[in-house]
Amino acid sequence: MNNKKRISIEDKLFTVTRKIDTESHIKVNQEKFKKDPNPAILYICPSKVYVKNEETGECIVNFENCLECGSCQVACRDYVVWDNPRGGTGVIFKYG
């Protein structure tokens, strides 16, 4: 019905100004992640922070993509610990 190509998350993320911290503000417990048959963070996260490494089964955390909604921790509290990035780092919305 619709042939238009959707704009990718990567391209969407290009529009957001971010000051990337040197260390991650997100921690994932890999053992618990591996035991989840259908980890919600893989599709709930609006900015594709979480990607499953199909070979190792581990969760890759692209924390620099984070738009700081906090939904990952709410969805997967068993193995995601999300904290505020350090003061002044992270997203800087120009419009909001």
Place this chain on the structure above:
Amino acid sequence: MLCVLVPLQQSLGMEEKFDCIIIGAGPAGSAAAITLAQGGADVVVLEKGESPGSKNLFGGILFTTVLNKLIPNFLESAPIERHILRRKFGFIFGENETTLELRSEKFNCPPFNNTFTVLRSQFDKWFAAEAEKAGAQMFSGITVDNFIEKNGATVGIKSKGGDELFADVVINTEGANSLLAERAGMRKLMTPHNRVLTVKEILKLPKETIEDRFSVERDEGASVEYYGGAVKGMKGSAFIYTNKESISIGIGCTMDEMIEKNSGPNGILEHFKELPTISNYIKGGELLEYSTHMIPEDGYNNLPKLYKSGLLMAGDSAALINPSLYHEGTNLAMASGVCAGKTILEAKKRKDFSEKSLSQYQRKMEESFVLKDMKHFRKFLSFITNNRQFIDDYPKIFMEMLVDYFTISEMPKKAVRKAIIKKFLKNVNLLRLLYGMWRSKGALV
């Protein structure tokens, strides 16, 4: 611009104790800061973003009844985009769409129904500057990590950098992702059941194009909200709001349902954008910014604790949201900030910041429209959850009836009408409909 690297205590003076520390320069924080500073209190606002507003966002509509009282001439200096003249509510299911549109000239003159589109990063920056003008100290780039407790009372904050700052009262206005409130046991854990997840895009369009497409002119604006198939039949809604030279388009749905249906928010937004009516609205729009945010929908019956000794909670961190068709949050945030500020000014006179003294905040909130409205709409979400037919079957059937009624054929109109009524009675349990409508009275409107 800011002294992120300078230890906070040093820049503010060692051993200094404030009347009040406010966490977060959003609508609640700045409203509280203005109230306190105007009342002569020594108040400091700590903002985790690079500058006030840089981490703040919402769908796009600000109600200004509280702002009007705080800053009566705000229209002269606030970065307002447009006032909302046209309001449209619609359902989309499959090939069918129906909308209800309201436009009133009453909304087209001051105070413009107190309904405006704003871009939060810009608006919140302005609002924080107003708080500074009133005498509040504003520090950006400071993330608060924990409260400092002494004998059961909150006496200060500890920042991520390790700085400690002390005050008679702390107001927590950290926002929807209420980590501090959770850590301090002021609220139950955030769960997918009490959080809506939203994504939004700002699309740049020429002013003239916006005005043509939404039938507005000059500073007039439109709000368009869709339910049902627009958000894949989920509990939530999709929206378009007009700014001066851009539009805000987004969706928000409850997280539990997204998880149940394995459906991420961005996919729902893309689905919405591809609907024929919507793609006509946004055609040619250039993406300026993509953003996401949670909305706290704990509801009146599950509100976080609003106060304890030395601590008040306001805004989203206190889950102050009217989840009904009003989608009201920022106005409630400002109202709660003002109530918190007034409570502290009174407590300061009494020199008593105990839980009992600060309980006046709860009383003020109950007397204000904030908790009155939240109480009134306390059954809204549970009603929709338990009566899905109101956002699913009924609008769908109603729209099919309209389509049948207006489908031109050579079937005699009387027979058409008969067929429609027959189909309606077959699809709808009349008793259930009437019972539901009777019950919805107390929940939806």
